[in-house]
Amino acid sequence: MAYDLLVKDCRLVRPDAVIACSVAVRDGRVAALLDAAETVAADAVIDAAGRHVVPGLIDTHVHLGNAGRPFGQDCRTESRAAVTGGVTTMLVYVVTRGSYDDVLPAYRRAVEECSIVDMLFHLAIVAPEQISDIPRYANRYGVRSFKAFMAYKGREISPSGIQGVTDGELFDFFCQVAGVDGGVALVHCENIELIASTQRPYVEAGRQDTAAWSDSRPIFGELEAIRRALTFAEQAGVHFALPHMGIGSGSEFLREKRHGAARLTVETCPHYLLLDKDHDQGVAGKVNPPLRERAQVDALWERLLDSTVDVIGSDQCAYTRESKGCDLWTARAGITGGTTMILPVLLSEGVRTGRLPITRLVELTSARPAQVFGLYPRKGALEVGSDADLVILDEDREVRVDPGVLNTASDYTPYEGYVARGWSAMTIVGGRVVYEDDRVVGSPGHAQVLTAERR
């Protein structure tokens, strides 16, 4: 029987090796890995011409529907941004202050109708009443990752509904997630009570620069919150995943992946690997936790290589200038353009400079995320039976970044002007070509909301 698609002459990258082969696809899945010289019948043939082929990237951290547009509209535009950057699965935070029973069916339909990539939901736990419902949500929806927030209290409660928890609620949250088979507890770690005091002089001085946002939320406060959350996680025996960790120096203790009864996963984001607080972007550089100084960026690359960091998420928020706001102290926090930039940043700053093996890139962007969040080996691998989500790399391609090339709804990005060296030549989702020759060619109607496996 003929295959639907043959991607021939690949240098297929796995976490432990690069192998020469051709990838044969049937019914949206990898049907066989063939010797590169073998000729077989296929309805369509794509020649990878000996280039690196990697599993589609899994962006572990995406926000949709928080920039004033409906969730479905963001699924449409931001899944286009995703495939432009070789991302074929998005792990998306959904937020409600009420019951998730009231919103998840509509979110699911929006993904199926509007997205060109599969998604998995993380549920934000932003009201104390939601904590006791965690096991029920896990059973009913196959959602096993839940996020609580130590920041976002008082005047920082977010218009998107994000509100921080008390220490007591945080511990209850950990205990509930610990009871979920395959459960992962994500926590936004910043000491907001400390920040209320440390940011006062910067507000009073009328500062509007990116460095002021960073310096007003000091590194020691972020590290203290991380240590406190980890202490609670140890006691609860939960799998604790630390999102958006941007501190390279001072975070070495996170290299231990077992802390008593707790297991630890660490995520970082492309902006922490490229941008620093002293290259002033004003309000466009406002993100929580903040950008840090250049020495921290360099040290974070060391954490990428010494296995402190496990996964990469963009923390993308597709604001426009208008929905972001223009005053540093009241504007929304979040970086635009990130989901597209994971691959270019890692290729340009890591693989090309020789500090990041391409095998480690695959481990960070697909294999580990799939393992941590219960999707492996359907996602995160290109083995027989895996979804045929893959990216053919063009490691020589130069792209000067502006919002237009990112195919996002955002009309600005702090990556603007950056010249990436390395981009997706072609992105394939479920055996369908969705991005090629700088254009998004995929259309919605095939995407699914995934469920996370139990352990």
Ligand SMILES: [Zn+2]
């Ligand atoms: Zn966060």
